Amino acid sequence: MKWSRLLVAAGIGALVGYVVREQVNTTTSYSPEKALNSAKEAFRKEGPISGSWIYMKPKELVKNGLTYSVYHGGITRTIEGQDKPFEFYVDAHTGTIVEVAESA
Structure with missing residues (x-):
C-alpha cells in the first residue's frame, strides 16, 4: 500500500515539474544574449x-x-570615422527588432 502511494506521488511530482518547465520555456524563449x-x-x-x-x-x-x-540595448557604429550610438528594442519572445533609433 505504501509503495503505490509513493509511485502516485512521484508521478504527480514529475507532471508538475514538466508543466512548470514548459511554462517557463514559453514565457522567456529568447535570452538577452541572443537578442544582442x-x-x-x-x-x-x-x-x-x-x-x-x-x-x-x-x-x-x-x-x-x-x-x-x-530587451533594451545599444550599439555604437563607426560611420565615416565617427562613432554614432544607436538604441534598439528586441522582442523578448521572438527576437524581432521592434525599434531602432539614433541616440543623442
Whole structure:
C-alpha cells in the first residue's frame, strides 16, 4: 500500500515539474544574449561596430497600440570615422527588432 502511494506521488511530482518547465520555456524563449547577437548581426550588415550593451531584464514597450516585452540595448557604429550610438528594442519572445533609433 505504501509503495503505490509513493509511485502516485512521484508521478504527480514529475507532471508538475514538466508543466512548470514548459511554462517557463514559453514565457522567456529568447535570452538577452541572443537578442544582442541578432541586433549586432543586423547592424554589421551596414558597417563596423565598435561597442554594444543590453539590459538583462525585459521591460514593456508600447508601440502602435501594441504592448511588447522587449530587451533594451545599444550599439555604437563607426560611420565615416565617427562613432554614432544607436538604441534598439528586441522582442523578448521572438527576437524581432521592434525599434531602432539614433541616440543623442
